[in-house]
Amino acid sequence: MGIRTDYFAAPTDEVAATVLSTPGGPTEPDLRTDRPRFDAVALPSVDPFVMLGGLAGVLSGRPYGEVTAHPRHGALVGARGEEGPWVVSVAQTLVEDLASAGPARLAAAASDWAGTAARTATAASLAAALLPLAALAARAADAGHGLYCWTSLTD
Incomplete structure (x- = not known):
């Protein structure tokens, strides 16, 4: 069983949910439109908790424990049952x-x-994951939106 993670921009937690x-x-x-409902990127190998915590630490120069203690780091915005999917927030400082x-x-x-990530990364x-995520963050910031992660279990 794996995890699917899609990052997307939305104006509010309610819209993200x-x-x-x-x-x-x-x-x-x-x-109806054949276009995604949200500005989003699929990043199946980048979980919103540990992996983004490592990235936030690298970009900010702050310790992992400090960046992951941010109240918006992986905060649950909504869920569709115990087995997901789930939507969590990305800290605005990382955005x-x-x-x-x-x-x-x-x-x-x-x-x-890469030095903070799993040995397989x-x-x-x-970098292939970071570039589209950074571009999404720039578009979200320009629009005054936040970033979120939709997470689902896969077979």
Whole structure:
């Protein structure tokens, strides 16, 4: 059993929670428009708790325990039962750090992040995840939205 994680932008927790009624999550296209309902990126290897905590620490220069203690780090916004899916928030400080980081900072962060991640994560694989996540964060910040993670168990 694995975990699927899709990160997406929404203006409020209440709007973010509506994705729980969207079959397939925020990256799935709306059947009427064939476009996703949310600005989203699928990052199956980046969980919103441990992996994002490591990233937040790398980008901010603060200890892991401090960034994961932020009240919005992985805070439950909504769930559709005990087996999910779930929607959790991403701390606004991380959104701002991602949105303001330039390409050189993101490349360095991916390398540093690999040092805090599971042994199977390489700097290249994390950079491949970090770039679309940072672009999503920049779009969210420009729109005044927050970031959220839709999480679901997979077979």
